[in-house]
Amino acid sequence: MLSLGVTESLVSGSLSASDALRDFFHAENCLYVNKTIRSPSADELMSRGVQLADLFDALPVEDAQREYQRELAAMHALCLKLLERERAVA
Numbered sequence: 001m002l003s004l005g006v007t008e009s010l011v012s013g014s015l016s017a018s019d020a021l022r023d024f025f026h027a028e029n030c031l032y033v034n035k036t037i038r039s040p041s042a043d044e045l046m047s048r049g050v051q052l053a054d055l056f057d058a059l060p061v062e063d064a065q066r067e068y069q070r071e072l073a074a075m076h077a078l079c080l081k082l083l084e085r086e087r088a089v090a
Helices: 002-012 017-023 027-037 040-058 061-089
Strands: none
Touching: 002 017, 002 040, 002 061, 017 040, 027 040, 040 061
């Protein structure tokens, strides 16, 4: 749920990629997800989040913006997949 909220905040622009990296997609949280949740989808979500800010360093602005939107859509889908899995278990 928290990842979905962060992703939606990124989509709306109320949270920047740099802020999300600093506040959520940092090494400590990535390690927690890896050791506690043990889900390839959760690991992929965190990995995508870690790389968001780098898009703007590595690509021209227009390309970075397009790739940023694709990454956010993929992250959103991963969040929904994780939530659906949790619902199925409950």
